[in-house]
Amino acid sequence: MGKFFAVVLVIITLVSAYFVVAHTWWMPVDISVHGPGVDHQLDETMLGSGILFVLSQLVLAAFVFMFGDSKGARKMKKFPGGATPLVIAAIVLVGIEILTLSFVGSKVWAAIYFTPPDPNSLTVDVQAEQFAFYFRYAGPDGKFGELHPDKIDDGSGNYFGLDPANDLAARDDIVVGSLTIPVNKPILLTLHAKDVGHSFFVRELRIQQDFVPGLVIPIHFTATQTGKFELVCTQLCGLGHYNMKAYVEVVSQDDFDKWLKTQSQ
């Protein structure tokens, strides 16, 4: 029975580890400036904890294999050295792993959240609602109009609650259903939620951030490759949650300028 347990456990462990090592299912290519830090952190953690996973499962398998019931034929043995070395080893080894991960990881986190956005960033306002994202560019005047929740009316396309009749800055705001941004240009998004909580997740950008009703949450990044990527909602927001998505199109600066011009006409 012990030998069977050991064989089953070894197979489970090796099969589980194989798919990780082979990257059969893995993160898509990163297209952000801060992304390599995230990926590196994940790889480091995978290495450390992967070794820990395989080792401890194999040790469990080996011990169960070796120490099955001998009906008194074998004398009991104590673990050499007792518990103290194990406790110390756990504190020291896991402690070092934790310190390293925290130290390096906090720098990666800081690169995303503690650095102020570049003053030359392109600012895009984002409104999340059940079950769509809308994006607002400031338009030729470079100014965003004020938001008035009581003026929100999806039927007439006023997703943000603008008041162009009384607010000059709002008149040229561009509101669209997908996010178009220039490559290699710092982007600052300001996230608003119209109704309930949502979240902004673009796998390739290594960015995920909740929208919280009542708060305006800034998030900034720079995309390094052109292409079309999916933006999905990751905070449960109601029955259409699974289908709440938009596209992020990263284009060259020229294409972006042209696109913006067409939009503002």
Add this chain to the structure above:
Amino acid sequence: MDQASAQPVAHHHAPPQGFIRKYVFSLDHKVIGLQYYGLALVAVVTGMVLSWLMRIHLGWGAAAIPLLDKLSPNGAPGGVITPEYYLSLMTMHGTIMVFFVLTNAPFAGFGNYFLPIQIGAEDMAFPRFNMMSFWTTFAAFLVLIMAFFVTDGPPISGWTAYAPLTAVGKDSGPGEGMGQNLWAISIALFCIGQLLGSLNFIATTLDLRTKGMTLARMPLSTWAWFITACIGLLAFAVLFPACILLILDRIAGTSFFVPAGLVISDKLQPHSGGSPLLWQHLFWFFGHPEVYIAILPAIGIISHILPTFTRKPLLGGMRVVTGCMIAIGFLSYMVWGHHMFLSGMNPFSALLFSVPTLIITIPATIATLVWLGSIYGANIRFTTPALFCLGFISVFISGGISGFFLAQPSIDTYLHATYFVVAHFHFVMGVAAIFAIFAGTYFWGPKMWGRMMNETLGKWHFWLTFIGVYGVFMPMHYLGLAGNVRRYSAFTDDFLIPLIPVHKFITYSALITGAAQLIFLYNLIHSRFWGPKAADNPWEATSLEWDTTSPPPFDNFGGRHLTVYHGPYEYNVEGSRGDYVMQTSSEAAVEKT
């Protein structure tokens, strides 16, 4: 600590007469323990069927499930699950499993039955509180189940019930009307039940220990229930007011969790001044300790059972594992923010919450190493409970490892809200705790029912379950790494469609693993009535529950007042006769702790 145990407390109440007082509104902790266990059994079958329905829907979205349209004509017209009904199933699955299974069975169920016996008491300190605690929990379960039968169906907000989705009534979606009301009332009731129970566990442990039963001689399972009760007392005391505030927001028009200016279903909501993050803080201040309310009794149960089948004490004696459990319990209150790294709270606090989250892996690692070290050099008796202990260690490792990733905010920016998280908590909290429940059932079943369970069926159950859970939850890590978002009722995104075959594999695994549980149910019911009679101490174990008949008499020890001379795990102690020493044995063996 001896003054309490010097005078054995007289039994609080006479043996009950009549069916109702004996089996329904019983004051006997054993009956109440079995009631909790039975409720957990009903709940786990319900929860598992819900997970089957979800899994079938995720693999084959258009599948018509027979009879489902009878249960919910709106949620599953023609048997095909709608997106909102998927979310209802998910919400109910999570709520039922976390509260009514993982809290009820290992803590309230086994704890009620065995804590008094393991310390040599005749009953709990407050038998009437105990009865009230069960029946409040039972009422909570009925209220929750009623949500299936209201017009709009059960809530769709997940077991975490994030506001404002949950706080504004039915404008935010189907199930958010009466269904969500019932959810909030049910959880508030559940909190009351748990508060009464926790209080009872703490008072009993501190006051009713028999002569010689010092704290250091308490079995690890009792230690775990005691520590868990301390955690529960603080955790449920926070969830209770949170639920009350949520109910007030919903029905009295207050705005604790709802800010101004929200437009939901084209209606400007008449709220202002509340904060959605307040709900998250209150919920997770309870929610994270809750994870340990599920897993600490499991750790205690496994640490209690393992020595019986390795025939040697745990490595390092009681102190190491007890210390680990206390450390985990203490740290469990400092980590709730790791559920909220991306919630919009100050990003600096993410780093502060990350550190204790990583530190909590240290006591967990120590406990694991102690189990491994205890297996070294043993003579393992491969009974079914022993196999579930070994399986527990494996799944606990698998689930714990992924915690290293999720504890780090920088990695959480990618893995948060993906199937990686689902894999993590199902392994470490769900499967591990369930394995401890199985180990406990096979181990203590003979004591509780006086009948042995069938070993052959038990082993089949173990192997199918052990391989099955890896088939279900290991691939979820890969899905998470590929960015598969959780809580989706269908995968319509371009990058998710190629992952559907993995989902189908998981569904097959889940159906097979679930079906294997029928073996357990059959074994449980069959052995309960027709199994061979159990001896008083069938496993040759040492603690007090094996020092009485199977099942124990009404007052647990038939009028005897036990005196304890030994620690709970004296297996193969040098200089003693036989390979184990009962705690009550007056044999003068070298006492080692």
